[in-house]
Amino acid sequence: MFALADCNNFFASCERVFRPELNGKPVIVLSNNDGCAVARSNEAKALGIKMGDPFFKIKGLVERNGVAVFSGNFPLYGDMSRRVQAVLREAAPSVEVYSIDEAFLDLRGMDVDFDRFAKDLSARCRKLTAIPVSVGVAPTKTLAKIASKLCKQYPKLQGGCYMHREEDIEKVLRKFPVADVWGIGRRSVKKLETMGVKTAWDYRNLHPSAVRALFALPGWRTWQELRGIPCIEFEDIVEGKQSICVSRSFAHEITTLPELREQVANFAESAVSKLRQQHSLCLEMAVFAYTNRFKTDAPQTFGSALMSFPDGTADHRAFVTAAMQATAETFREGYAYKKAGVVITKLVAAADQTPSLFADTAAEARDERLSTALDNLNAAYGRGIVRFGVQGDGKVLSAREHQSPHYTTRWDDLPKVKV
Amino acid sequence: MQKFEPYPLEEQAPFEGALMGDIKAGFPSPAEDVREKLDLTELLVRHRASTFFFRVDGVSMVDAGMDEGDILIVDRAVDPYNGCKAVCFIDGEYTVKQVEIGPQGVRLLPANGTNAKYKPIVVRPEDEFLVWGVVTYIIKKV
Incomplete structure (x- = not known):
C-alpha cells in the first residue's frame, strides 16, 4: 500500500x-x-x-x-x-x-x-x-x-x-474526471476528449494497446496504476534537479541597465547557491528579461542571452561575471522590463566532471575555497551578508504588501501573546 | 506512531569545521575522539515538529514567572492538563493563563496576586475557545 x-x-x-x-x-x-x-x-x-x-x-x-x-x-x-x-x-x-x-x-x-x-x-x-x-x-x-x-x-x-476494494475503486473512478488524474497532461486530455474518455474509469477501460500507442510510457503507467498495479517508483532519495530557474517580476518596471544588472546578479547568486547545495556544476546559463505583456500600448521585447561553461562551473564569481555579460547582451534601451530571470541548465554532478586538460588546477582550487567560504559565511550569518557590489543591497524588487510576519523563522517576528 | 523522530537539524557546523581545520596543534588533542557538547535546543525542544515560540506581551502571569518580553516555548504535542499554563485562544485573541480543568468546566486563571485588574476567565460553552499549546519552558533575559 x-x-x-x-x-x-x-x-x-x-x-x-x-x-x-x-x-x-x-x-x-x-x-x-x-x-x-x-x-x-x-x-x-x-x-x-x-x-x-x-x-x-x-x-x-x-x-x-x-x-x-x-x-x-x-x-x-x-x-x-x-x-x-x-x-x-x-x-x-x-x-x-x-x-x-x-x-x-x-x-x-x-x-x-x-x-x-x-x-x-x-x-x-x-x-x-x-x-x-x-x-x-x-x-x-x-x-x-x-x-x-x-x-x-x-x-x-x-x-x-x-x-x-474493487467495487469502491470502480465507484470512485466512474465519477473522477480523467483530467484530474495524476500524470494525465493537458495534451492527453484533449486527445481523450475526442475519444469520449471523460472519467478515470473510461481511461482504465481503454484497450491496453491503444493506451501504449497514444500515450507512450507515462500514460501506460497511469493506466496500470489505475488498475491497482504499482509501477511508479518510490523515490525516497531525491536526485538533484536538472535545471534551476530563479526569476521574479518586479514591483516597478526597470528601464536602466544598472538596475537590471543588480536584479540579475541577485538571481544568479541565488541560482549558484542552489547549484552548490546539490553539489553540481552547470555547463550553460541563460539570462532573460521581458516587458509587461499586459501593457499593450508600451513597446514590447523579450530578450535572452546564453553563456556556456565548457568545463562546468559552480563558482560564485564566474557565475555573476557571466550573468552580467549576458545581462548587457539582453538589455535594450527604451524598454520597461517587468520580469527577468536566470536559468541554469546542463547540470552534472561535480564528482563526475573530468577536469579539462588545460585547466589551471591550483587556481581552481583557490576559487573553490573562496566560493566555499562565501557559502559558509552566508549560511552562518544570513543570506547575502557577503555579496558582490553589483548586487546592491541584495534585495529583490518585489511587492509583498500583505505579508504576514515570519513567525517561526525570525526572532523579531515571534507571535506576540497577550498575557 | 508513539516514537517521535525530530526532523534533521540543519547542520550548523561548517564554520566551526573550517576553523578547526586550520589549527596546527603540536600534539594531537586527546579530546578529539570524545567530542561531547551541550545543545540547548535538545533540552528545550522535545518535539521539533510541534514546538513553537511566542513572545510575552503583558503582566498578568508575573507570579508564574512570565515577564514582558520573555520567550515562551510552546509544545502542541503535550496534552492540556489541569493546572497547565497554556497559550489559549478565546474570543478572537490569544492569551496565556493557567488552565483549570474541573467538574465545573474550564477557568483561565491569571497569576498576578497584587493586581486586582486580572480576574479568572470562565469559559462558557458558547465561547470560541481552544488550547493552542502547552507552555513547557520560559526563556528570560536577566
Missing part, C-alpha cells in the same frame, strides 16, 4: 496557524509580487475565486466579502512543511517528499488497519502542526492521490481514506 498525505489549501492553512480567528473565514495567498491568487481556503473557493485569478480582477469581491489577503510568506510555509514531513516520517519508514505540501509514504510490508492509520495520521498532523492534512491510502500512488482528494470532498472521512 501507498499513502499520499496532502496538506489542504496549504499556504492558506499556514496563514491560519497563528491566526485562529481566520478559521471558517475566506483566506487567499497571492503569488510573488501580489500578482494572482495561488492558494485559497475552502471559503474563498466557495466565493468563486479561482486558482491564478489576477488580484486586481478579484479586488472588489475580496473587499465585499472580507477575504483575508496575504502575500506569499515562503519562510513560514517552508518551516511548516518541514514540520508536517517530520510527523509523516515518524509514521512510515520511508517518505518521498513530492512537493512543499505533498508526500508519499511507502506502507509496503506494514500490517495495520489502513483506514485507522490514515485517519490517525491526519489527526496527528493537525494536533502537532495545526495544518489540516488529507491522507489517502491505496494499492498504487496514483490511486492514493485520488483517495486523498476524496478526503477533501467528504469531511466525514475525517481526513483519512483507505480505498482498496
Whole structure:
C-alpha cells in the first residue's frame, strides 16, 4: 500500500496557524509580487475565486466579502512543511517528499488497519502542526492521490481514506474526471476528449494497446496504476534537479541597465547557491528579461542571452561575471522590463566532471575555497551578508504588501501573546 | 506512531569545521575522539515538529514567572492538563493563563496576586475557545 498525505489549501492553512480567528473565514495567498491568487481556503473557493485569478480582477469581491489577503510568506510555509514531513516520517519508514505540501509514504510490508492509520495520521498532523492534512491510502500512488482528494470532498472521512476494494475503486473512478488524474497532461486530455474518455474509469477501460500507442510510457503507467498495479517508483532519495530557474517580476518596471544588472546578479547568486547545495556544476546559463505583456500600448521585447561553461562551473564569481555579460547582451534601451530571470541548465554532478586538460588546477582550487567560504559565511550569518557590489543591497524588487510576519523563522517576528 | 523522530537539524557546523581545520596543534588533542557538547535546543525542544515560540506581551502571569518580553516555548504535542499554563485562544485573541480543568468546566486563571485588574476567565460553552499549546519552558533575559 501507498499513502499520499496532502496538506489542504496549504499556504492558506499556514496563514491560519497563528491566526485562529481566520478559521471558517475566506483566506487567499497571492503569488510573488501580489500578482494572482495561488492558494485559497475552502471559503474563498466557495466565493468563486479561482486558482491564478489576477488580484486586481478579484479586488472588489475580496473587499465585499472580507477575504483575508496575504502575500506569499515562503519562510513560514517552508518551516511548516518541514514540520508536517517530520510527523509523516515518524509514521512510515520511508517518505518521498513530492512537493512543499505533498508526500508519499511507502506502507509496503506494514500490517495495520489502513483506514485507522490514515485517519490517525491526519489527526496527528493537525494536533502537532495545526495544518489540516488529507491522507489517502491505496494499492498504487496514483490511486492514493485520488483517495486523498476524496478526503477533501467528504469531511466525514475525517481526513483519512483507505480505498482498496474493487467495487469502491470502480465507484470512485466512474465519477473522477480523467483530467484530474495524476500524470494525465493537458495534451492527453484533449486527445481523450475526442475519444469520449471523460472519467478515470473510461481511461482504465481503454484497450491496453491503444493506451501504449497514444500515450507512450507515462500514460501506460497511469493506466496500470489505475488498475491497482504499482509501477511508479518510490523515490525516497531525491536526485538533484536538472535545471534551476530563479526569476521574479518586479514591483516597478526597470528601464536602466544598472538596475537590471543588480536584479540579475541577485538571481544568479541565488541560482549558484542552489547549484552548490546539490553539489553540481552547470555547463550553460541563460539570462532573460521581458516587458509587461499586459501593457499593450508600451513597446514590447523579450530578450535572452546564453553563456556556456565548457568545463562546468559552480563558482560564485564566474557565475555573476557571466550573468552580467549576458545581462548587457539582453538589455535594450527604451524598454520597461517587468520580469527577468536566470536559468541554469546542463547540470552534472561535480564528482563526475573530468577536469579539462588545460585547466589551471591550483587556481581552481583557490576559487573553490573562496566560493566555499562565501557559502559558509552566508549560511552562518544570513543570506547575502557577503555579496558582490553589483548586487546592491541584495534585495529583490518585489511587492509583498500583505505579508504576514515570519513567525517561526525570525526572532523579531515571534507571535506576540497577550498575557 | 508513539516514537517521535525530530526532523534533521540543519547542520550548523561548517564554520566551526573550517576553523578547526586550520589549527596546527603540536600534539594531537586527546579530546578529539570524545567530542561531547551541550545543545540547548535538545533540552528545550522535545518535539521539533510541534514546538513553537511566542513572545510575552503583558503582566498578568508575573507570579508564574512570565515577564514582558520573555520567550515562551510552546509544545502542541503535550496534552492540556489541569493546572497547565497554556497559550489559549478565546474570543478572537490569544492569551496565556493557567488552565483549570474541573467538574465545573474550564477557568483561565491569571497569576498576578497584587493586581486586582486580572480576574479568572470562565469559559462558557458558547465561547470560541481552544488550547493552542502547552507552555513547557520560559526563556528570560536577566
